Amino acid sequence: MTVSNSRESPCLVVDLNLVRANYRALHAALPTARIRFAVKASPLPEIIRLLDTEGAEFDVASVGEIELCLAQGVDPAVMCYGNPIKKAGHIATAYAAGVRRFAFDTEDDLQRIAEHAPGSEVECRFLASAPQSQTPFGNKFGCAPDEAAQLLVRAHDLGLRAGGPYFHVGSQQLDPLAWQIGIEQAGAIADALVAKNIPVSVVNIGGGLPISYADAAPGVDELGAVITAAATRHLPEYTALIVEPGRALVGNTGVIHSEVVNVRQAPDGRRWIYLDIGRYNGMAETENEYIAYRFQTDRDDDPVAEAVVAGPTCDGDDVLYQRTRVLLPTTLRAGDSVRILETGAYTASYSSVSFNGFPPLTVHVTGAERE
Missing domain, CATH: 2.40.37.10 (Lyase, Ornithine Decarboxylase; Chain A, domain 1)
Structure with missing residues (x-):
């Protein structure tokens, strides 16, 4: 990505004041949630520095994004390596840089994390039964909900901190009920873990929060009300909610x-x-x-x-x-x-x-x- 001071065509002009306003609006709509910015949406140093100042966490999908955040002074403790597809060497590099949170959705990736990032906190991505979004992921990511509970038990047995379940309802999701469905399924996974004396510290509800393009999309206040109600009903009250917006903060x-x-x-x-x-x-x-x-x-x-x-x-x-x-x-x-x-x-x-x-x-x- 090239950043320049000239205005040749084509070019993209980004307003940091709007980024800040979007972050604060989402925080007001979900005041108890941890907001973890999906860096891939707009990996601009200026945006990363601004959101770091605002108190955001960061969802990083590669070693390159980790290095970008580190270069802006971001504490690796607020980064999560959220890509379930990663090489052993990349896990080791992230761990050496101080990253201690990882997402996974397979036994193989879990084993690599246990070997190369011992003691880290992990979130298991499952495939929620949500309606299709505007830009769906299909079946590329996520295990079955029952398998997620089993894998988090396995993570605990491997000496990792089993953070909790993680789902994503698809990018530009226009149906607020998608999060209600995902949270209900995450709650069932949490219940299964608690029954085995494994506390669930986090539930990651992913990104997908939409913005209005040619067609209108539900706003963050409407989404926040649905998410809060579902979390109150289906999740243990001590569980922290994590949301991973990209488009909603910068689109x-x-x-x-x-x-x-x-x-x-x-x-x-x-x-x-x-x-x-x-x-x-x-x-x-x-x-x-x-x-x-x-x-x-x-x-x-x-x-x-x-x-x-x-x-x-x-x-x-x-x-x-x-x-x-x-x-x-x-x-x-x-x-x-x-x-x-x-x-x-x-x-x-x-x-x-x-x-x-x-x-x-x-x-x-x-x-x-x-x-």
């Missing part, structure tokens, strides 16, 4: 500034608008048109019509929207600016190194890290 804080490269009327009669940003240099979440971003132009007062929106590369898959109904001014032409809103999450961090020779997305940061 609405960024705007991508792009430019129209070309406008074309295709043989089938559809209008195509080509931007200087596409799937490979920042817009990866348009895959399968899961996320419908909002567009803003300097010609928004002109008549609008449907358009296919595509990126600049010579790759046939570099098309952002051809099924989603996107209305753009009929007067748009090459050289016009287009702003893509709510693009603070999973844009620069997904940007490729140099596909087709296009550089990674440049990032500019505004606002203050400290008040």
Whole structure:
């Protein structure tokens, strides 16, 4: 990720003041929960430093993210290596750096943690029976709930601290009941552990908290009320709740500034608008048109019509929207600016190194890290 002071196109502009406001709003909605930022959503040093000052913890998915957080002065005691897919050497490196919390979902990974991070606290990720989110994980992560209880008992036997169950309802989850379902299942796992005299210190409810894009999403107050009610009903009262937001903290804080490269009327009669940003240099979440971003132009007062929106590369898959109904001014032409809103999450961090020779997305940061 390149951070620059110039404003070439395309670029992402992130507002730190909005990051701070989002963190405080979530803390107000879930005042007793520990907020653990998913670094992968926007691994900017300025965001990490700000959230560290606010009292956040950090969900790190790789040694690279651990090193990034350490470089910003983050205490490794507030990091959790949350990726269930990790090499033994990476576990050992994290442990040597001071990380003492790990997530897992298989016996093999548990054994590696026990060997290379002895005495650490572990959270077992299970696959919750939640409704599908906008950008689902499928079956890539998570064991069965019954297996999670067995693996946490095994963790205890291996000399690890069995923190508790962990679930994720999928990214951009629009149904608040998803967390109620997951917490109820986590509660059953906690009960099974308590019955074996293994206290459950934490229940990690993951991320997935949504933001509004082209369509509205439930707010943090509504989500907080559902989560709090479910936790009160289903979890032991001494259990700490952990939430791992990424998008909810940074999604609405960024705007991508792009430019129209070309406008074309295709043989089938559809209008195509080509931007200087596409799937490979920042817009990866348009895959399968899961996320419908909002567009803003300097010609928004002109008549609008449907358009296919595509990126600049010579790759046939570099098309952002051809099924989603996107209305753009009929007067748009090459050289016009287009702003893509709510693009603070999973844009620069997904940007490729140099596909087709296009550089990674440049990032500019505004606002203050400290008040």
